[in-house]
Amino acid sequence: MDLNFSPEEIAFRDEVRAFIEQNYPKHLKGKVLREDLSKEDFLAWHKILGKKGWSAPAWPKEYGGTGWTATQRYIWLEENARAETIPPLPFGVSMVGPVIYTFGTPEQKQRFLPGILSGEVWWCQGYSEPGAGSDLASLKTRAVREGDHYIVNGQKTWTTLGQHADWGFFLCRTDPNAKQQEGISFLLIDMKSPGVTVRPIKLLDGGYEVNDVFLDNVKVPVDQRIYEENKGWTCAKFLLAHERAGIAGVARSKRNVERLKAIAKAETGDDGKPLIEDDLFQRKLGELEIDLASLEMTELRVLAREQAGKGPGPESSLLKVKGTEIQQRLTELTLEAVGNYAQPFPRGLGSNEFAVGPDYAGAAAPVYFNWRKASIYGGSNEIQRNIIAKMVLGL
Amino acid sequence: MNFDYTEEQNAIRDSLSKWAAQQYDFDKRRAALASEDAWKQNWATFAELGLLAAPLPEEFGGLGGGAIDVSVVAEEFGKALIVEPYIPTVVLGAGALKYAGSAAQKDEHLNAIAGGERIIAFAQAEPKSRWALNDVSTTAKKDGAGYVLNGQKAVVLGAPQADHLLVSARTAGGQRDAKGISLFLVAKNAKGVSTRDYPTIDGTRASEVYFENVSVGADALVGGADGALPLIERIVDEANAAYCSEAVGCMRMMTDLTREYAKTRKQFGRAIAEFQVLQHRMVDMFMASEESYSMALRATIKLGESEQERAKAVSAAKVSIGKLSRFVGQAAVQIHGGMGVTDEMRVGHYFKRVTMIDATFGNVDYHLRRYIALGGEARAA
Numbered sequence: 054m055d056l057n058f059s060p061e062e063i064a065f066r067d068e069v070r071a072f073i074e075q076n077y078p079k080h081l082k083g084k085v086l087r088e089d090l091s092k093e094d095f096l097a098w099h100k101i102l103g104k105k106g107w108s109a110p111a112w113p114k115e116y117g118g119t120g121w122t123a124t125q126r127y128i129w130l131e132e133n134a135r136a137e138t139i140p141p142l143p144f145g146v147s148m149v150g151p152v153i154y155t156f157g158t159p160e161q162k163q164r165f166l167p168g169i170l171s172g173e174v175w176w177c178q179g180y181s182e183p184g185a186g187s188d189l190a191s192l193k194t195r196a197v198r199e200g201d202h203y204i205v206n207g208q209k210t211w212t213t214l215g216q217h218a219d220w221g222f223f224l225c226r227t228d229p230n231a232k233q234q235e236g237i238s239f240l241l242i243d244m245k246s247p248g249v250t251v252r253p254i255k256l257l258d259g260g261y262e263v264n265d266v267f268l269d270n271v272k273v274p275v276d277q278r279i280y281e282e283n284k285g286w287t288c289a290k291f292l293l294a295h296e297r298a299g300i301a302g303v304a305r306s307k308r309n310v311e312r313l314k315a316i317a318k319a320e321t322g323d324d325g326k327p328l329i330e331d332d333l334f335q336r337k338l339g340e341l342e343i344d345l346a347s348l349e350m351t352e353l354r355v356l357a358r359e360q361a362g363k364g365p366g367p368e369s370s371l372l373k374v375k376g377t378e379i380q381q382r383l384t385e386l387t388l389e390a391v392g393n394y395a396q397p398f399p400r401g402l403g404s405n406e407f408a409v410g411p412d413y414a415g416a417a418a419p420v421y422f423n424w425r426k427a428s429i430y431g432g433s434n435e436i437q438r439n440i441i442a443k444m445v446l447g448l
Numbered sequence: 449m450n451f452d453y454t455e456e457q458n459a460i461r462d463s464l465s466k467w468a469a470q471q472y473d474f475d476k477r478r479a480a481l482a483s484e485d486a487w488k489q490n491w492a493t494f495a496e497l498g499l500l501a502a503p504l505p506e507e508f509g510g511l512g513g514g515a516i517d518v519s520v521v522a523e524e525f526g527k528a529l530i531v532e533p534y535i536p537t538v539v540l541g542a543g544a545l546k547y548a549g550s551a552a553q554k555d556e557h558l559n560a561i562a563g564g565e566r567i568i569a570f571a572q573a574e575p576k577s578r579w580a581l582n583d584v585s586t587t588a589k590k591d592g593a594g595y596v597l598n599g600q601k602a603v604v605l606g607a608p609q610a611d612h613l614l615v616s617a618r619t620a621g622g623q624r625d626a627k628g629i630s631l632f633l634v635a636k637n638a639k640g641v642s643t644r645d646y647p648t649i650d651g652t653r654a655s656e657v658y659f660e661n662v663s664v665g666a667d668a669l670v671g672g673a674d675g676a677l678p679l680i681e682r683i684v685d686e687a688n689a690a691y692c693s694e695a696v697g698c699m700r701m702m703t704d705l706t707r708e709y710a711k712t713r714k715q716f717g718r719a720i721a722e723f724q725v726l727q728h729r730m731v732d733m734f735m736a737s738e739e740s741y742s743m744a745l746r747a748t749i750k751l752g753e754s755e756q757e758r759a760k761a762v763s764a765a766k767v768s769i770g771k772l773s774r775f776v777g778q779a780a781v782q783i784h785g786g787m788g789v790t791d792e793m794r795v796g797h798y799f800k801r802v803t804m805i806d807a808t809f810g811n812v813d814y815h816l817r818r819y820i821a822l823g824g825e826a827r828a829a
């Protein structure tokens with residue numbers, strides 16, 4: 054066993070670091086993720102990586118992956134976090150892409166994978182419905198076969214960034230009489246199809262990142278169904294496990310710890326000394342760092358398993374729970390760090406916007422509130438614990 | 449021992465909650481937040497209902513009540529998420545005048561506060577002071593009979609609505625010296641006072657306030673020169689006790705709303721309230737609300753005791769309510785699932801409010817440190 058990088062891995066790290074340094078768009082440096090990024094901002098780095106062939110490192114090489122080892126992928130994520138790049142969104146690269154190359158026909162692979170890799174096509178995830186959240190398999194959106202089309206009716210919700218999406222992958226019920234999981238199909242829907250309406254939902258931080266999606270007699274060609282009819286649940290489960298692994302966000306959290314430290318250096322603590330020297334604050338920061346180290350080591354173990362050819366299993370639930378708890382604690386500590394400047398919310402003034410207090414303070418509260426989502430989405434943390442209880446502990 | 453509220457206190461609670469149910473429901477509140485001057489109407493109602501007069505002395509238009517009356521009002525404010533600057537005006541502004549104002553100041557301002565014609569905001573915190581009450585860089589230099597004020601105050605809650613500002617300023621000593629701080633009551637429209645107004649994330653309003661060569665007469669001084677810190681500590685303790693009661697109102701609502709939601713939201717063919725892990729979390733929310741009420745009440749009752757007892761009880765309440773309200777807020781949102789993070793649901797707004805109460809006049813760490821410095825319970829024995 055060895056936790057050190059080999060000389061080749063160090064050379065690789067230097068290579069990707071230099072590539073990021075030279076190619077990451079200057080105007081996007083330091084743009085905090087949550088600040089309302091435009092569609093172009095979200096896609097800029099993705100498109101550059103697409104040209105380089107680095108937009109989907111985890112994919113098999115034959116479909117456009119990089120062929121990197123798990124360690125190299127880990128280094129890649131670290132370096133991107135370090136440079137605070139805006140990463141490719143997960144919906145194409147980490148979610149529907151793997152479903153398509155795993156379950157799709159050759160034609161489907163040819164048709165959809167290139168747009169995912171290049172960043173030309175924006176994907177959104179149409180799983181959840183108002184009545185089907187944790188109990189996803191109870192979804193009601195109906196797809197009725199008519200010749201070589203499905204006619205889709207229903208409502209999806211919480212569709213992240215659906216307002217920008219070109220395409221969406223949807224779970225729809227094709228057999229209402231079968232057992233819940235057995236009557237679902239996985240459909241790819243062009244968001245410009247007649248009958249698709251996207252309505253934004255305002256979140257408690259004032260932002261708009263999720264949407265209701267209404268499907269009203271939407272015509273979907275049968276060749277946009279992935280895998281067999283009524284076998285969509287297989288794709289869905291496969292995808293959920295992938296989604297969870299990525300959700301731990303270790304590299305980003307490490308970067309955010311550094312950000313937090315910089316804030317704590319700039320802030321004055323209660324006793325007049327820099328906050329970073331405050332014993333109560335130090336204790337919380339120290340505990341957070343230790344828990345993050347533990348999560349990182351656990352993630353590396355899971356990665357090593359994957360490298361050995363065992364796909365992500367129920368352990369990914371552990372990464373999701375611990376990863377999101379750490380993300381949330383980080384937002385909590387950042388909120389504490391900025392003191393009473395957590396309160397101003399000039400964003401509410403719209404065009405008269407001005408910064409109040411230090412420039413790092415403005416986002417602290419909105420991010421804290423917004424990030425409560427992390428223990429809810431991707432399968433809530435209660436559901437993850439249920440999975441571990443059942444699948445790992447056999448309870 | 450007696451834990452009963454007086455008839456007057458019960459009457460205040462009832463009339464306020466009845467009014468809030470009709471005139472300050474979630475939609476009306478939302479509309480009021482978006483409007484520039486809807487608060488004026490509400491403020492006039494507070495005067496009519498006697499909320500503003502409740503804790504003020506009878507000789508100056510008040511009803512002669514005290515901190516318990518304020519806690520009753522504050523808890524109802526919490527339940528209805530009322531954002532108008534009641535505590536800044538009635539506890540901080542009126543408090544300073546009540547304890548240290550001259551007869552003339554009391555006569556002029558307390559009567560006006562009771563009648564709803566005066567709103568005061570406490571310009572205390574500064575950009576670099578965090579919550580330290582002794583950290584004052586704003587200066588008030590003697591100039592003939594009066595003073596000249598210079599400096600910046602940060603996140604002054606209620607300043608956009610206020611017509612007067614209670615200002616802490618340094619008349620002597622260094623930036624963090626306990627001695628040398630004085631309090632002034634300054635008209636917001638005085639020459640040299642300017643503000644940048646903004647909403648806070650929980651829907652209240654605040655300002656950055658700038659003083660540029662603001663000349664005030666000697667009669668603007670509240671209490672003696674140089675020795676205002678103990679008075680500031682006192683009114684801030686009283687404000688914190690009231691904020692704790694407000695937080696309790698929020699916590700009770702989050703607990704209730706979450707219970708109702710869990711009973712109606714169905715997943716896996718049953719109400720999510722049937723999942724034991726959620727039941728236990730809701731039980732913890734309930735227990736947290738009860739403990740918080742106890743601590744808020746304890747702090748309120750002890751406001752009248754010695755300086756040390758008062759300060760310890762208030763800091764103890766801020767510590768436990770800071771922690772417990774965070775737990776309740778996070779649990780309420782979590783149990784609501786995706787709905788919990790939407791602007792449409794009320795829980796999120798209560799969660800924002802309790803979080804900002806923690807960030808007002810000292811958070812958990814600040815008050816834990818203060819509590820320990822005061823000798824905790826051990827040394828008091």
Ligand SMILES: Cc1cc2nc3c(=O)[nH]c(=O)nc-3n(C[C@H](O)[C@H](O)[C@H](O)COP(=O)(O)OP(=O)(O)OC[C@H]3O[C@@H](n4cnc5c(N)ncnc54)[C@H](O)[C@@H]3O)c2cc1C
Pocket residue numbers: 177178179180181183185186187188210211212213214263426429430431432433434435436439713715716720723725726782783784785786787789
């Ligand atoms: C910001 C955000 C972005 C999202 N993006 C997307 C997206 O792009 N596409 C998409 O399809 N979905 C998305 N989701 C939806 C997300 O997957 C759901 O919110 C999630 O599955 C929970 O469902 P729900 O909100 O209906 O909560 P519910 O299922 O109603 O859960 C409410 C509460 O009950 C608990 N609970 C439920 N069942 C059990 C049980 N058996 N045992 C114990 N506790 C239980 C939950 O943990 C939760 O605390 C997003 C959600 C959010 C908040």
